[in-house]
Amino acid sequence: MSGQERSSWEPEAGRARLLIVDDEPIQLQALCGALEGRDFDIVGVGSAGEALAQLRRGGCDMLLTDQMMPGTDGIALTRAALELDPLLAVVLMTADGTIGSAVEAMQAGACDYVLKPFHLDTVLPVIERGLAMRRLRQENAALEQRVRRHVAELEASNRELDAFTRSASHDLRSPLNAVLGFAMLLRKHAGARLADDHLQWLGDIERSARRMNRLIDDLMRLSHLGRKALDLQPVDLAPLVQDVLDDLRRPQPDHPAQIVCDALPIIEADAALLRQVYVNLLSNALKFTRHTPRPRIEIGSEKQDGRSVFYVRDNGPGFDMAQAAQLFQAFQRLHRQDEFEGSGVGLSIVERVVQRHGGRVWADATPGAGASFYFTLGDAVR
Known part of the structure; x- marks a missing residue:
């Protein structure tokens, strides 16, 4: 035919x-x-x-x-x-x-x-190119459809997660605040009649309730980080870091740490999120040098392969690098709660913010000889 x-x-x-x-x-x-x-x-x-x-x-x-x-x-x-x-x-x-x-x-x-x-030898290459373009268009269309489907699924998951987080936060805080409030009322109105060990139990209840409140706050911050749009603008790191240090040292003016801050550049970043990176890194450095003789914290940046690398170093207790993989996982801690307080969320927030900027974060440490945390910010800083 x-x-x-x-x-x-x-x-x-x-x-x-x-x-x-x-x-x-x-x-x-x-x-x-x-x-x-x-x-x-x-x-x-x-x-x-x-x-x-x-x-x-x-x-x-x-x-x-x-x-x-x-x-x-x-x-x-x-x-x-x-x-x-x-x-x-x-x-x-x-x-x-x-x-x-x-x-x-x-x-x-x-x-x-x-x-x-x-001639046929002229037409055949044109046909082959056209068919190749047809296949490429089909593959691109299929890819776009999959991307649209995945984006829709992700948006639906984010809405569900956001609703769950708000609900969980409210449902957890209500009974938690009741526990904390009744414990404080009991101490206020009946404290004089309670035995010392009973008062200690009340103190444990109050501390645990406050710690749970902090955990909920950290969980909410971690949940919101992935959905907040970046507001990129020039950020002068030197005054930003100094402002963070002033806020952190105000509640603990007697902390003996020597803080050395080298020159820091002006970079393109989200100022509010980058501030949170330094809040978490510096609060950790202050916390873990609290019991260190002659504590020292260093803040600065250096060039590695033509890229700016930012660091926060301390001479605190450090940690075993064999456990480093756990550092940036939410609610993972390398020290006991009775040694150093915390929720184990701070470094997860640091990693999330740095990744949102297209960079990466890592650590280096030696037990008993301090820890160093490094991060980059993708193509925003060279």
């Missing part, structure tokens, strides 16, 4: 489907015949109307259309065909004097053109 005699699409598996349109029967028959023995399934038609009818019935992978035809020309057919199938590969066949029209057709969506009269 010759290509131009087919009236319905009956493609074989794995064969590219070509629809050829030419109002000159000899040209149409010649091209269909030349391509028939190759790995294509071919239908040839003599008008734009027949081509559109064929596309509506079964579609195809490539449309090869003559430029000059009665009624609807190749450019109008290209536009109409792409409305039916935006991923369709269209090749325009044109005479020597109408190259400008060929360019116009490509602007309308055609992927290539060939000049008449043409």
